Amino acid sequence: MSVTPEQIGTAEAIVFVAKQPVTARVLRMHLPDADVEAVMEELRATYEGRGICIAQTGGGWTFRTRPECSRLAADFKEGPLSPAALETLATIALWGPLTFAEIERIRERDARAVVVTLADRRLIRAGPRREGRITAMTWMVDTRFHEMFDLPGSAALPTWQEARRPEVADLAVRTDEEPPADDAHAEPGASDPEAVPLKDPV
Numbered sequence: 001m002s003v004t005p006e007q008i009g010t011a012e013a014i015v016f017v018a019k020q021p022v023t024a025r026v027l028r029m030h031l032p033d034a035d036v037e038a039v040m041e042e043l044r045a046t047y048e049g050r051g052i053c054i055a056q057t058g059g060g061w062t063f064r065t066r067p068e069c070s071r072l073a074a075d076f077k078e079g080p081l082s083p084a085a086l087e088t089l090a091t092i093a094l095w096g097p098l099t100f101a102e103i104e105r106i107r108e109r110d111a112r113a114v115v116v117t118l119a120d121r122r123l124i125r126a127g128p129r130r131e132g133r134i135t136a137m138t139w140m141v142d143t144r145f146h147e148m149f150d151l152p153g154s155a156a157l158p159t160w161q162e163a164r165r166p167e168v169a170d171l172a173v174r175t176d177e178e179p180p181a182d183d184a185h186a187e188p189g190a191s192d193p194e195a196v197p198l199k200d201p202v
Helices: 005-017 024-030 036-046 067-076 083-095 100-107 112-120 143-148 166-171
Strands: 052-057 060-065 124-126 138-141
Touching: 005 024, 005 036, 005 060, 024 036, 024 060, 036 052, 060 067, 083 100, 083 112, 083 138, 100 112, 112 124
Parallel strands: none
Antiparallel strands: 052 060, 124 138
8 A cells, every 4th residue: 555645744743743753553443544544654764864853762753863863852852941031031021122120120039030031032131221310221022032931022012001901911010109100001110229230231
């Protein structure tokens, strides 16, 4: 029985989206007229010499990083963001650009380590410097934030008033303070006595 490109494509899509190894029984449910073993052998062959491969494990097929590339892949693998990091990211997304001191004042806790983590992951970046008694850096979301949440840009974000509505309450920053500017997306006052200098992210 010959293997068709459509059968290979179907099997590839199933294995790609599955969260666990895909068994032959599952593949036969979607490819009743195909020789599943032959299809998977053809699919495996198409990934020869690439960074990822089709591997048989746990009674089924799955995508794996090729062994010689596994260490490189581990260097780029990132764990999930902590609740504190997500809260800080939401704060910057809704109210930014914000100085480091403003972030800490809104969240009422130390944010230095979290800000460094978000900058390292390129989810936030240095914004315009705030001129005042002390010149301070501000932080704003980076393009990777928009890519991660499938947003065309910051204009697609809800304003802080919208974020406090019940239907999107989970996005709201839990604080009794209102943003220090009238405009929904405007940065806080240009002169901030609590602003502190912060080095540019490396």
